[in-house]
Structures are given as C-alpha cells and as structure tokens.
Amino acid sequence: MLRRSIFLTPLLLLPVRAETRPLRIVASFSVLADMVRNLVGDTASVDSIVALGGDVHEYEPRPSDLEKLARADAVVLNGLGLDRWMNRLVEASGSKARVIVAGAAVVPRQLPGGITDPHAWQNPLNGILYVQAIAAGLSQVPGITARASAYIARIRALDQWCLSQFAGVPVAQRHIVTSHDAFGYYAARYGLQILPVRGIEDAEPSAEEFAALATRLRAARGEVVFLENLTNPALLQSLANETGARIGGTLYADSLSRPDGPAGSYLAMVRYNTQTIVSALHGQ
Numbered sequence: 001m002l003r004r005s006i007f008l009t010p011l012l013l014l015p016v017r018a019e020t021r022p023l024r025i026v027a028s029f030s031v032l033a034d035m036v037r038n039l040v041g042d043t044a045s046v047d048s049i050v051a052l053g054g055d056v057h058e059y060e061p062r063p064s065d066l067e068k069l070a071r072a073d074a075v076v077l078n079g080l081g082l083d084r085w086m087n088r089l090v091e092a093s094g095s096k097a098r099v100i101v102a103g104a105a106v107v108p109r110q111l112p113g114g115i116t117d118p119h120a121w122q123n124p125l126n127g128i129l130y131v132q133a134i135a136a137g138l139s140q141v142p143g144i145t146a147r148a149s150a151y152i153a154r155i156r157a158l159d160q161w162c163l164s165q166f167a168g169v170p171v172a173q174r175h176i177v178t179s180h181d182a183f184g185y186y187a188a189r190y191g192l193q194i195l196p197v198r199g200i201e202d203a204e205p206s207a208e209e210f211a212a213l214a215t216r217l218r219a220a221r222g223e224v225v226f227l228e229n230l231t232n233p234a235l236l237q238s239l240a241n242e243t244g245a246r247i248g249g250t251l252y253a254d255s256l257s258r259p260d261g262p263a264g265s266y267l268a269m270v271r272y273n274t275q276t277i278v279s280a281l282h283g284q
C-alpha cells in the first residue's frame with residue numbers, strides 16, 4: 001500500500017504528465033511479451049506475468065501481479081485455454097485495461113476429450129495471426145503498423161527458412177518424441193510426426209503408460225527424443241536409456257530463454273528448435 005500511495009501522489013500532482021506517460025502493457029508469458037516489445041518499440045513498457053522459465057499452464061499469482069494489472073493500459077493473453085487464470089486475475093485486480101487475445105484468430109487444434117491445444121505460437125503462420133491481433137488491439141500506438149509489417153516479414157522469412165531446413169529430411173524420418181504435447185501446430189506445419197510423453201498439462205505417466213511408451217519407441221527404431229526447457233529431463237532420459245533412443249537436444253516450448261540464451265526471442269526460439277530438430281534427424 002505504501003508503494004501505491006507514493007506512486008499515486010506524483011500522478012495526482014502532475015495530471016498532464018500522467019496523461020502522456022508511456023503505455024503499460026502486461027502479457028501473460030514471455031513469448032507474448034516479446035511479440036509486444038517488437039510491436040511497440042520504446043513507446044510502451046512491457047511486462048510478463050509468468051517469469052522466464054515459469055509454467056504458463058499452471059500459474060500461482062503473486063500480490064504484485066494484481067498491482068501490475070491494475071496499472072496496465074492493455075493486457076495480452078494467449079487464449080485457447082492456456083492462460084485462463086489471467087482472466088480471473090484481471091478481474092480481481094479491478095483493471096480497466098483493454099484485453100487482447102493474441103490467439104483469437106487461430107484455427108484451434110482439437111485433441112481427444114474436447115481439449116484445445118493452446119501452443120499455437122509454435123507455428124510461425126499462427127505467430128503472424130498473433131502479431132496482427134496484438135497490433136489491431138494496440139492500434140493507437142505510434143508507428144505500430146510499420147513495426148508490425150516489418151516483424152511479420154521476419155516471421156514469414158523464418159517460416160520459409162524452416163520449410164527449407166525440413167525439405168532436406170525425408171518425410172519417413174520426421175518422427176520425434178517430446179516431453180509434453182506442445183509441438184502439434186509446429187508438426188502440422190512442417191510435416192513431423194510427434195509422440196508426446198505427456199499431454200498438454202498432464203501428470204507424469206504411470207508405470208504402465210511408461211512401459212507402453214517404451215514398447216512403441218522400440219517398435220519405431222531410430223526415434224529421437226527431445227527434452228524441454230521447462231520439464232524435468234529424468235523421465236525422457238530414462239525412456240531413452242531403456243529403448244536405445246537418442247536424446248536430440250532441448251526444445252523451447254512454453255518459455256523463452258534468458259535474452260543471452262539460445263531462445264531469447266520468439267524468432268530465435270523457432271529458429272533454435274528447428275535447428276535442433278533438423279540436425280538431430282539428419283544424424284539418424
């Protein structure tokens with residue numbers, strides 16, 4: 001409360017300044033925050049609720065989140081069931097922010113049991129839809145149309161580059177195993193067959209499920225197993241040991257890396273994942 005009153009006082013004294021302050025935009029997780037930063041440049045401050053390396057599927061809100069959201073001018077969500085907790089948080093904060101759902105125009109990937117796959121950003125073509133939705137929601141930001149066009153051109157070029165990378169891998173070899181079901185949209189775009197060890201946000205498999213998975217992996221010789229930046233690698237490592245499958249590297253699914261890491265931005269993440277998968281599949 002103390003911090004709040006200190007913060008509010010100068011605004012009350014300087015109403016003109018308050019009106020001209022930079023916009024405050026809050027995104028639910030790091031991928032969206034990076035997209036927003038590319039669109040607003042230095043005209044707005046951009047924050048992410050889930051910190052780098054945090055789990056956006058299941059997030060435990062902190063009191064400071066409410067404060068951030070209460071002060072936000074715009075809030076950017078993924079939608080598709082990923083960050084439902086954000087809606088409750090925005091409401092609880094009493095925020096008057098405009099809410100932008102980045103994934104609103106995506107054709108959802110439906111899974112058995114009526115579950116929607118929320119990981120749409122992993123397909124760069126969906127990334128473009130995200131950018132268009134965010135830019136439309138923030139249309140009052142100076143220069144956003146030009147920044148959006150330039151950014152979309154970079155995403156499009158990245159998609160073409162990914163296609164060219166996979167063109168060198170025979171379709172029959174494009175089988176991979178991942179920690180959780182985060183690469184369905186990516187796989188559909190680049191013709192991959194993916195066997196996720198866990199579902200979207202399921203618990204770890206039981207002993208029976210693990211045995212069944214090992215049997216499937218042994219039957220499919222030459223499978224490559226990928227770890228993920230947010231998931232405990234022990235399960236996949238033991239699966240690889242048991243079946244003789246190779247560990248192909250670590251993929252970035254639901255969080256960017258630190259800025260100096262291999263996946264410090266959305267573009268870098270897709271590029272790094274593609275390099276990791278393609279070079280592992282070439283090594284078969």
Ligand SMILES: [Zn+2]
Nearest residue numbers: 182200253254
């Ligand atoms: Zn996920």
